[in-house]
Amino acid sequence: MKPAPFRYARPATVAEAVALLASSPGEAKLLAGGQSLVPLLNMRLVRPAVLVDLNGARELERIDPAPDGGLRLGALVRHADLAAAPLVRERAPLLAEAARHVGHTAIRNRGTLGGSLAHADPAAELPVALLALDATLGLLGPRGMRRVAAAEFFRGLLVTALAEDELLAEVTVPATPRGPAAVANAIEDALAHLGVVVRSLPITPEQVWRWLSAAKPAGSGEP
């Protein structure tokens, strides 16, 4: 099947993208990697009047260090870059490992952090990783940026705190929790938040912690 007709806009900045959303209330859809949206368009389950392609807004591709030892990530960071970027592997190894397990190479090359979070599929890797890491999401709209904890962002199956006129601009990840107990608690809380019931994990917190530590560069000085 082919999508229903729509107008196509490719803003060059995030500010332009926000203005386009505001000018078509409830009728615009954002396009990032297209890995979840394009099938929905093709099946005509989604019929936007305007498709706002975020891929021209290069400022959304950043992977920056945060002063607290964490990360600031733009919404257009691809899964493949999350998995490979030395800064992500060093500062949030859980996130890098989670990204490595998303789909296959083609999906990881196109799919984006913002797209995965905004799509809010409870079976997806990145939402649970960011819940476990206590990330904060920056939602940008005509009234400016509001920051929402990951635990407040996910409202249910494919439902988020994003308003119609907002886009997900950035994700800040605090320094990774340290030690096996912290990791186990964080993962258990995140899964519970997404409604996933875990009877028993096939791994121990110590194994997860050893695995995270091994993902860090040699000589980083962390336990």
Ligand SMILES: Cc1cc2nc3c(=O)[nH]c(=O)nc-3n(C[C@H](O)[C@H](O)[C@H](O)COP(=O)(O)OP(=O)(O)OC[C@H]3O[C@@H](n4cnc5c(N)ncnc54)[C@H](O)[C@@H]3O)c2cc1C
């Ligand atoms: C064959 C296949 C296998 C997959 N396997 C996995 C898997 O194993 N694990 C996994 O986690 N995922 C998997 N996915 C999904 C994949 O990770 C997608 O990339 C992701 O869900 C959506 O990201 P995207 O950038 O492609 O977003 P898009 O498809 O472009 O958009 C998805 C939704 O998010 C909205 N959106 C996009 N960006 C923003 C933004 N910045 N702000 C607000 N709204 C936005 C769009 O309007 C749309 O509603 C798979 C997909 C396919 C096709």
